[in-house]
Amino acid sequence: MTQSEYPQGLSDTHEATILSSTRYTPETTDEVRQIVLTLNEPSFYYLEGQTIGVLVPGPHPFGNAFHHRYYTLAHVRQTEQGVELELLVRRCFYIDEVSGEEYPGIASNYLCNAQTGDRISLTGPHASPFWIPADKEYNLLMLGTGTGIAPFRAFLRRIYQEQKDWKGKVRLYYGAKTGTDMLYMNDVNNDLSLYYDQETFQAIQAVGKSLLGDEGDALKGGVADHAADIWKLIQEPKTHVYLAGMKKIATALDEVMVQTAGSSELWLQTKERLIQERRWSELTYQ
Numbered sequence: 001m002t003q004s005e006y007p008q009g010l011s012d013t014h015e016a017t018i019l020s021s022t023r024y025t026p027e028t029t030d031e032v033r034q035i036v037l038t039l040n041e042p043s044f045y046y047l048e049g050q051t052i053g054v055l056v057p058g059p060h061p062f063g064n065a066f067h068h069r070y071y072t073l074a075h076v077r078q079t080e081q082g083v084e085l086e087l088l089v090r091r092c093f094y095i096d097e098v099s100g101e102e103y104p105g106i107a108s109n110y111l112c113n114a115q116t117g118d119r120i121s122l123t124g125p126h127a128s129p130f131w132i133p134a135d136k137e138y139n140l141l142m143l144g145t146g147t148g149i150a151p152f153r154a155f156l157r158r159i160y161q162e163q164k165d166w167k168g169k170v171r172l173y174y175g176a177k178t179g180t181d182m183l184y185m186n187d188v189n190n191d192l193s194l195y196y197d198q199e200t201f202q203a204i205q206a207v208g209k210s211l212l213g214d215e216g217d218a219l220k221g222g223v224a225d226h227a228a229d230i231w232k233l234i235q236e237p238k239t240h241v242y243l244a245g246m247k248k249i250a251t252a253l254d255e256v257m258v259q260t261a262g263s264s265e266l267w268l269q270t271k272e273r274l275i276q277e278r279r280w281s282e283l284t285y286q
């Protein structure tokens with residue numbers, strides 16, 4: 001594939017090699033893999049929360065020559081040869097509304113099937129609505145589900161391992177169907193426990209209460225249980241709100257906050273102020 005063959009606007013491309021691919025969730029639940037790629041480009045520069053694009057070579061359905069999807073950089077590590085990029089990828093499937101048949105998502109299955117040594121074409125890194133405030137007194141209110149944990153883990157690593165002395169409150173509300181679906185907070189990988197001893201950090205794990213519900217419903221339950229704390233934090237002038245993961249979590253937060261604020265008008269005014277002041281970031285998908 002040559003540069004000129006890439007889709008318009010995606011000319012900033014890189015060739016990466018799969019270094020490892022590890023399943024992060026047990027066989028009994030949805031498959032999420034940690035995929036590490038190496039890039040022989042020492043100057044590759046990224047900021048926490050940014051995404052890279054994965055270009056899957058065609059041919060694809062509907063005559064598409066390329067299939068391009070975004071993945072959040074969970075971590076980037078400089079090495080002597082270049083950089084290692086870490087992604088967290090959920091293997092996706094979808095049901096065709098007409099035939100009722102199940103189809104594998106193209107990019108997620110391409111990545112989850114890739115073997116060590118395989119070459120992958122990447123684009124980016126792409127600009128992100130997520131960034132860490134320069135002021136260390138900022139409260140970071142993070143709400144997420146599924147692979148939406150990736151930017152939050154990158155944030156936590158940055159503020160506690162590299163910058164250290166973060167002074168604002170850091171609250172992570174994370175919704176999952178079951179305890180084993182808690183990425184970076186389960187028996188396979190408990191990476192986030194590294195930060196449990198930080199005075200300013202608190203992780204609130206919201207596990208689904210109903211078999212029929214999904215991780216978005218679980219998060220809504222966790223938000224409802226701590227609604228007064230969240231509302232209080234949101235009203236502080238130095239609070240930044242981040243939402244990552246399923247699209248429906250934004251609506252779930254709205255619904256709970258309308259109740260807590262006492263009126264939809266007050267909630268919408270509050271939210272609008274945060275958006276205007278660039279203290280509200282969303283990175284939702286699926």
Ligand SMILES: Cc1cc2nc3c(=O)[nH]c(=O)nc-3n(C[C@H](O)[C@H](O)[C@H](O)COP(=O)(O)OP(=O)(O)OC[C@H]3O[C@@H](n4cnc5c(N)ncnc54)[C@H](O)[C@@H]3O)c2cc1C
Nearest residue numbers: 069070071072088089090092094105106107108109147285
């Ligand atoms: C900013 C951003 C960051 C992201 N970060 C991550 C991450 O860190 N980890 C992660 O796992 N995912 C992440 N995603 C989601 C990811 O980009 C993909 O959307 C996901 O992996 C599914 O892609 P796929 O190619 O496997 O599925 P697809 O083959 O694209 O199918 C997915 C959906 O698209 C629909 N669809 C497919 N083809 C068509 C078509 N031709 N016309 C209309 N609809 C169609 C299907 O119905 C299905 O619902 C992120 C998304 C965004 C926008």
